[in-house]
Amino acid sequence: MTTYTYAQLEQLWINNGGARSLAPVAAAIAEAESGGNPAANNYTDNNGTQTSWGLWQISDGTHNMPVANINDPNVNAREAVAKYEAAGGWSPWGTYDSGAYKAFLSGSTTPDPNVPSGGSGPSGASGDTQQPPGDGKPCLVGPFPHTSFCILQKSQARALIGGSLVVAGSGVMVVGVILLMAIAIGRGAGRAANVVALVPTPQAQAAARAMRTAGKVSGA
Numbered sequence: 001m002t003t004y005t006y007a008q009l010e011q012l013w014i015n016n017g018g019a020r021s022l023a024p025v026a027a028a029i030a031e032a033e034s035g036g037n038p039a040a041n042n043y044t045d046n047n048g049t050q051t052s053w054g055l056w057q058i059s060d061g062t063h064n065m066p067v068a069n070i071n072d073p074n075v076n077a078r079e080a081v082a083k084y085e086a087a088g089g090w091s092p093w094g095t096y097d098s099g100a101y102k103a104f105l106s107g108s109t110t111p112d113p114n115v116p117s118g119g120s121g122p123s124g125a126s127g128d129t130q131q132p133p134g135d136g137k138p139c140l141v142g143p144f145p146h147t148s149f150c151i152l153q154k155s156q157a158r159a160l161i162g163g164s165l166v167v168a169g170s171g172v173m174v175v176g177v178i179l180l181m182a183i184a185i186g187r188g189a190g191r192a193a194n195v196v197a198l199v200p201t202p203q204a205q206a207a208a209r210a211m212r213t214a215g216k217v218s219g220a
Helices: 007-017 020-034 074-088 155-200 202-214
Strands: 042-045 050-052 139-142
Touching: 007 074, 007 202, 020 074
Parallel strands: none
Antiparallel strands: 042 050
């Protein structure tokens, strides 16, 4: 795996449409972001909500590749130039806002035209500095060949499974409550029947009085 020097990073920036006057800052940011490693992918960036890819840590705010072959140094540099132009400055890079890039900044380094070609990382080689959990792929379903579109991410699948378990648990709880209510109603009906059976009818009371009068029943 090739690690790009500061001078090579300057030239990458220039080769892919970046202004020559901005090359020193661009190279310093790439050094601060990735150490010049084109396979430096951060799969847990921004509190785990996104993946940042390659030399300039390019991200679209998700775990998907923003474009195909994003770990290719030229593709990554081209996306960095586009991101700079869209933002009108260096604000997309935290190492610029924090000032971390200044530790690498050199205004006297001449861009090196001998820039190695090719890339590394998920688009075609190995050497990632970080790996996502599990099998190393944040996408559970997808992406389609030659695209970065992910149909279902692992985080989304976990959320769906969790929601299904909650719904299933609620259903079981409802069934349990219904069964308890049925049992309680049945017991209540049994008690009512016993009470009715213990209350003598008028006919039974009359018969008892007649028997006592005749002396056939005692102590009633």
